[in-house]
Amino acid sequence: MSRSTTLWRTAALLAASGIALAACGTTGGGDDPTGNGDGGGGNDAGGDCSAVFAYVGPLTGPAANLGINIVNGSTLALEQFLEANPDCEVTLERFDTQGDPAQATSLVGEIVGNDDIIGVVGPTFSGETAATGEVFAQAGLVTVSPSATNPALTTNGWDTFHRIIGNDDTQAPAVATYLENIGAEGVFVIDDASEYGAGLGGGVVDALGDLVVGTETIQVGDTDFGPAVTAVNASGADAVYFAGYYAEAGALVSQLRSGGYDGLFMSGDGALDPGFVEAAGAAADGAVLTCPCAPADEEFTAAYQESAGQEPGTYSTEGFDALNILLQGLLEGNTDRASMLEWVNGYDAEGITKHIKFDESGEVAEVVVYAYPVADGAIQLGEPIE
């Protein structure tokens, strides 16, 4: 076990430094979009800026895309950091949970047991965060999640938990605002019974009040949604909101359309993934996806594309910001878990997604929710919901 970890670490180090060197050669002179070191370059930290950070979340499995977006965003932050601070030895270790709380629970011991790890990007999903939060809290290992949005996560008293994204309680009122703005008359809310889906779906139902004409719960992994389609058609709803992940969202919209439903289909950040459009095809056109995550600007898109070889996706910008907070802490000389935790708790600076500052419970202070329309077989750029 430790052998392979060392191997991995060495390989990751080599790969990261190789990419950083290559980046030095090609981009040279461009101004630094990370905001690292307050415009000063930040080389002053000297030799004591070595650290290992961990990414915790899915890299394989049915919801791998979101995790890969995050890890690519974080990797870009790391590359830019290493370019600006060539003396530092920083690596990002990847722990693949497949998005499964059970897998996450079995990995978390390894993570907190590795004293070299002083900060965590993740966990990615609410379920795995709920399952591992206590262990991170006891170990005093700071976690910055780019994407776990279940509201209850900040009520556990975990000092180590932070998220740089608005929770589902903030997304739900924005969904209601959006639906009211477009003049929806009846909304049918479906959730997938997951930690995330049930939280978001419940919030949307509360926020919509009388506009809700029906609710239904499906199961993650199900493929036939015939009874749900019947219920939607019977309710006479002119909008459907699905709180769940893209695998089920694709199947659901596809079956709603073939079942004769022609109203608006909306879903949340869990469905904001090219996989949703690819699987559902033409049925996805016209759908609107809400997300407290920010779209990538041109500069970020270009840098991300060069680094990852693909377009940035959902949570890529948040993945960038999450690791960036930790990296800036490292530059300030926080090289152990306790001081890194203190640094993140007191963090107050501009990120690429929003102004980042955490409250006592670990919630980010500023929240903007965006609506991403689907058209012409692709997810278009999001607009803030006001």
Added chain:
Amino acid sequence: MAFQYVLDQFVSLFVGGLVFGSVYALIALGYTMVYGVLQLINFAHSEVFMFGTFATVWALWLVGADATTAGVALVASLAVAMLIAMITSGGVALLLERVAYRPLLNRGAPRLIALISAIGASFVLSELMGLRGALASALGVDDVLGRYVARSRENLGLPTDRTFTVQFEVLGYGVTNKDIIIVLAALLMMIAADQFIRRTRLGRGIRAVAQDPESASLMGVNSTRVIQLTFLIGGLLAGAAATLYMLQVGLTRYNAGFLLGVKAFTAAVLGGIGNLRGALVGGLVLGVAESLGSGLFGSEWRHVVAFVLLVVILLFRPTGLLGESLGKARA
């Protein structure tokens, strides 16, 4: 509990259940036939079905069908896709028999060993599909295969248009051409399989081996051939079920077979495992019960309804609804 809702939407829920039940029934035939002949539960049959769903999509890509394909061209492409799916699933089933069962049976291994082998084969087939992208890039052919291996752990959608036209209305519910096609196609295929077993020489061979393998081989029946044939028929029907499933559901995934397999196996047991007509009855009853149960209690209770029904029926009829084995079926 929503009795009024179920009454209002009865036709919609019933037809939906019938359609999905037809798919269950077609897959259930594969379980029931293999069980009838070998007293073996072929747990990898769900993966035989899953390969059929992928073959359907790939075949449609190959013939160039997309969202704009309509009319005769659409029907023809779907027919070709179904044929290719049947051949693929039949092929996978034969391969499965050759690799995972025959070596064991030839050495006289206990049935339990074959069961473990079946579960193992199920994982292997499912992961082969899920890792096809990684396999292709390891072999250096991922550029050639392109989208056939891209995003191999993600959902894969049916490329054709899935808006169906309403043919006629029953009590306010519009029955679409898709509903009719799925139920009719499934029924036709099951009748064909049933008649094949009952009336043909090869079918008689299957029944003979199911009744008494030793006497059958003394009477000149080649039992290896019969077992192959059984797997082949099961595979062909699973392939047909796969295309019908894709019409209904619209997308598939490398692990799509698991849940369907469990349900189809349940349908086979419900109808009386080993009994062809039982598989049909079991599939339809299960599909309709799930659909009505979902309407009554909510979709999240769907699987609970299915298995409570199974337990209740087995309490009163331990051999299933029709409860007669393939071997004892009279010609």
